[in-house]
Every structure is written in structure tokens, then in C-alpha cells.
Amino acid sequence: MNFTVAQKQSHHGLLLVVTDSEIMGKKFEEGKFQLDLTKEFYQGEKKNKEEVKELFLTARHIHLTGKAAVAIAVEMDYIEANKILWIKGIPHAEIVSE
Numbered sequence: 001m002n003f004t005v006a007q008k009q010s011h012h013g014l015l016l017v018v019t020d021s022e023i024m025g026k027k028f029e030e031g032k033f034q035l036d037l038t039k040e041f042y043q044g045e046k047k048n049k050e051e052v053k054e055l056f057l058t059a060r061h062i063h064l065t066g067k068a069a070v071a072i073a074v075e076m077d078y079i080e081a082n083k084i085l086w087i088k089g090i091p092h093a094e095i096v097s098e
Contacts, residue, residue: 003019
């Protein structure tokens with residue numbers, strides 16, 4: 001599985017945006033929620049799972065979209081399953097580390 005990863009510096013630290021590559025460029029809407037993966041915010045470099053795990057260690061904020069991306073965070077105990085938002089069957093989670 002490959003991921004599209006955007007790294008953005010903010011005054012709060014590194015923001016990491018990790019998206020399953022297979023859903024990039026798509027839009028998902030359900031009720032008042034929307035995931036618009038066509039936006040520049042989600043554009044980035046291709047990374048594999050091990051590279052994403054390494055980046056998790058340096059990030060202050062992490063946005064995750066897609067089953068494989070969210071699964072990494074669950075596997076690493078960064079997020080609990082009940083904190084995941086589902087939009088049209090696509091999981092999305094956000095993490096803010098101390």
C-alpha cells in the first residue's frame with residue numbers, strides 16, 4: 001500500500017497529511033460531512049508504510065484519510081477506534097500530540 005503524504009510546517013509544528021493513494025482525487029460526502037481529496041491540502045509525495053511510521057514520530061498534528069492510513073495510527077496506539085469519523089465508508093482521523 002502506498003500513501004500520499006503532505007508535510008506542512010506551522011507555528012505549532014509539523015502537520016502530516018496521510019491519505020491512501022487509491023482514494024486521492026476523489027470527493028466523499030455524507031450529511032454535513034465532506035472529504036474533498038481533490039484539494040491541494042492533500043497533495044504530497046508517495047510514501048510506504050515504514051516511511052509513514054517514521055514521520056509519525058516527528059509530527060505534532062496528523063490528518064489521516066483512508067483505511068490503511070488510519071490503520072497505521074490504530075496499530076501504533078495513536079488513536080482509538082471510537083475516535084474515527086466515517087464518511088461514505090472512508091475513515092478519517094485527526095491526531096494532535098502533546
